[in-house]
Amino acid sequence: MRKVALVVAAGCLLATSAFAHTPPGEVINAVKFPAGNEPTIDGDCSDWDAVPGDSYWVFADAFIPAGEGDSYRHPVEGLEKGDMDQSSFSPILRGGWSEHTNDFYYCHSVFDDAHTIDRAGDFDWYEDDGVESFFRFRHISPEEATALGTEGFGTYLGFNFSVPQSAAGPLWHVIGLCVGCEWLTEEETELHNLQWSFDGEEFGQSTYHYEHRVHPFDGKQNDLEGAPENFEYQTLEDNQIIHYSIAFFDDDAHREDGRGGQWIIGGATGPENDWLMEPLNPNITWPDAMTAVESESWGRIKAQY
Numbered sequence: 381m382r383k384v385a386l387v388v389a390a391g392c393l394l395a396t397s398a399f400a401h402t403p404p405g406e407v408i409n410a411v412k413f414p415a416g417n418e419p420t421i422d423g424d425c426s427d428w429d430a431v432p433g434d435s436y437w438v439f440a441d442a443f444i445p446a447g448e449g450d451s452y453r454h455p456v457e458g459l460e461k462g463d464m465d466q467s468s469f470s471p472i473l474r475g476g477w478s479e480h481t482n483d484f485y486y487c488h489s490v491f492d493d494a495h496t497i498d499r500a501g502d503f504d505w506y507e508d509d510g511v512e513s514f515f516r517f518r519h520i521s522p523e524e525a526t527a528l529g530t531e532g533f534g535t536y537l538g539f540n541f542s543v544p545q546s547a548a549g550p551l552w553h554v555i556g557l558c559v560g561c562e563w564l565t566e567e568e569t570e571l572h573n574l575q576w577s578f579d580g581e582e583f584g585q586s587t588y589h590y591e592h593r594v595h596p597f598d599g600k601q602n603d604l605e606g607a608p609e610n611f612e613y614q615t616l617e618d619n620q621i622i623h624y625s626i627a628f629f630d631d632d633a634h635r636e637d638g639r640g641g642q643w644i645i646g647g648a649t650g651p652e653n654d655w656l657m658e659p660l661n662p663n664i665t666w667p668d669a670m671t672a673v674e675s676e677s678w679g680r681i682k683a684q685y
């Protein structure tokens with residue numbers, strides 16, 4: 381099963397070069413967190429409450445149906461952009477970054493009338509209510525990325541997952557840079573940390589929250605092992621554009637066809653969307669980085685001296 385999945389992943393990589401930036405001309409704002417206000421990665425998106433959603437978040441109406449044709453597990457025939465049946469599936473994307481930590485953050489909330497995890501193989505995240513995240517932190521064109529790939533240098537970073545972990549094995553893998561690397565199954569590393577939670581029923585109607593910190597690592601000679609010392613590291617800056625796309629699979633086992641759809645914001649198989657690392661927005665009132673509890677503790681500490 382694992383071998384089959386690896387072949388599928390390789391096929392996705394080859395298909396990436398065929399896609400131009402989509403939707404053309406659209407840029408999504410990634411909000412800049414002030415130092416000290418970076419999200420706590422715990423599957424709770426409330427760190428983002430100060431951010432006005434209408435200026436930053438991506439909602440169901442921006443999603444494009446993918447998965448046309450019999451070969452797809454999550455068909456969406458006849459649907460156009462924004463035609464998502466929100467009683468079955470409705471996502472909210474939130475993206476941001478911090479100059480202080482040099483990390484990209486996202487917290488995505490996904491309402492689903494039937495959260496389904498029943499895949500037989502650990503790599504078959506796309507058989508369930510799964511997520512595919514595609515990153516390219518370098519601001520290079522797909523053609524330039526392809527040319528680098530031809531030279532044996534990978535710039536495509538992907539995180540695919542479907543939670544909770546299936547009985548079959550590890551939670552996720554990274555396509556391209558590091559397929560099946562064991563270090564990626566670690567709970568938290570400097571390179572990334574993914575946590576999730578859910579409201580509602582674990583395997584019924586629910587809203588899952590996926591919160592992820594991703595360090596901008598992105599390049600590797602294909603002949604080197606996918607280990608941290610072999611990656612290259614980027615520095616996020618004001619007004620930088622990164623490429624980040626996301627695809628959701630909605631597996632609704634209770635349906636006659638068993639499928640709720642496959643939805644993307646841009647690339648179905650690669651990082652196609654432009655995200656702007658926005659400078660600090662002076663109109664956002666961030667909460668004090670030090671919470672009331674911490675202030676109280678701090679006060680007690682100081683009182684001891």
Ligand SMILES: [Ca+2]
Pocket residue numbers: 419420421422423424425426427591
């Ligand atoms: Ca959080």
Ligand SMILES: [Ca+2]
Pocket residue numbers: 467468469492493494630631632640
């Ligand atoms: Ca659904």
Ligand SMILES: [Ca+2]
Pocket residue numbers: 496497498499507508509631
């Ligand atoms: Ca399934």
Ligand SMILES: [Ca+2]
Pocket residue numbers: 492493494495496509630631632633640
């Ligand atoms: Ca579902």
